[in-house]
Amino acid sequence: MEIVILGGRRQIGRLAADAIEQLLRRKPEAVLGLATGSSPLPVYDELAARHEQGLDFSRASAFALDEYVGLPAGHPESYREVVRREFTNRVNIAPENVHGPDGRVDDIPAACEAYEQAIAAAGGVDLQLLGLGTDGHIGFNEPGSSFASRTRIKSLVEQTRRDNARFFNSLSEVPHHVITQGLGTIMGARHVILLATGAQKAQAVRDFVEGPVAAICPASVLQFHPHATVLLDEAAASGLKLADFYRHTYENKPAWQGL
Numbered sequence: 001m002e003i004v005i006l007g008g009r010r011q012i013g014r015l016a017a018d019a020i021e022q023l024l025r026r027k028p029e030a031v032l033g034l035a036t037g038s039s040p041l042p043v044y045d046e047l048a049a050r051h052e053q054g055l056d057f058s059r060a061s062a063f064a065l066d067e068y069v070g071l072p073a074g075h076p077e078s079y080r081e082v083v084r085r086e087f088t089n090r091v092n093i094a095p096e097n098v099h100g101p102d103g104r105v106d107d108i109p110a111a112c113e114a115y116e117q118a119i120a121a122a123g124g125v126d127l128q129l130l131g132l133g134t135d136g137h138i139g140f141n142e143p144g145s146s147f148a149s150r151t152r153i154k155s156l157v158e159q160t161r162r163d164n165a166r167f168f169n170s171l172s173e174v175p176h177h178v179i180t181q182g183l184g185t186i187m188g189a190r191h192v193i194l195l196a197t198g199a200q201k202a203q204a205v206r207d208f209v210e211g212p213v214a215a216i217c218p219a220s221v222l223q224f225h226p227h228a229t230v231l232l233d234e235a236a237a238s239g240l241k242l243a244d245f246y247r248h249t250y251e252n253k254p255a256w257q258g259l
C-alpha cells in the first residue's frame, strides 16, 4: 500500500484525477470503478474540469460499487442518481456504459450474479475509487464481511445509517439494506485508490493501514492488494504511527513514477 498524505481535498482530487487521466491516455477503453459518498466528489469535479479541457471518456465504461435497496426510481440519493449527477453526466462517457447494482429488482441474488458477470465481461475494473466508512467499511462491506465476498445484499450497521443520514431528511429514511460489490470483487480491480479526509476517519485509517488484517475492519483486506494507493489529508492521517515515513517515501519518489 502506498500512503500519500496531502494538504486537503483539492490536492487529493487532483492526484486521483491524474491517475485516472494517465489511465485513460494509456487505455481509452478503461473500466473505472466509481464510489459515492462525499470523499470522491473533488475527484469528479477535477475530472469534469479536465473533460472541459478535452479529456475524453467516450470509450470508457464505469461500474458503481454499491446501491441502496428499495429506494424508488429516480430518488436523488440512490447511488445510480448520485453517480450520474456528480460525475457521468458531466463527462462524455456513454450512458449505456455506466453500470450500477439495481436495488429495485425482485430477484436480488440473480441481479448480483449478473452484475459480477458484467464486470468480468468488461474485462474487470482498471481503477477503483474507494471511500472509507468510519467503521472501516469499503463499498458497503460492513465489519465481518468475508474477504472472499462477491456482489450481494447486506444489512447496514446503525453507525453507517447515522453517518449517511445527512444525505436524507431523517435517519428513518436511510434504507437498512444495500447491494454492494464484495471485498473479493473489489480486490479484483487492478488498481484501487482509497480516499479519506477528516478527523472522523482517523481511527478507521489507522486500523486498516497499520492494524491487523481482520474482517472486523474490512478495508484492511487492501493490505493484500498488489496496487493500492491511499490518499489522506492530515486529519485522516493523524493516527498513523509511521506518518513521517510515508511522507518521506512520497517526497522522495521519482517524478516519473505515477501512483
Ligand SMILES: N[C@@H]1[C@@H](O)[C@H](O)[C@@H](COP(=O)(O)O)O[C@@H]1O
Pocket: 035, 036, 037, 038, 039, 040, 065, 066, 130, 131, 132, 133, 134, 137, 138, 139, 140, 160, 164
Ligand atoms: N457506501 C458508501 C461508501 O462507499 C463510502 O465510502 C462511505 C463514506 O462516505 P464519505 O466519503 O461521505 O465519508 O459512505 C457510504 O457508506
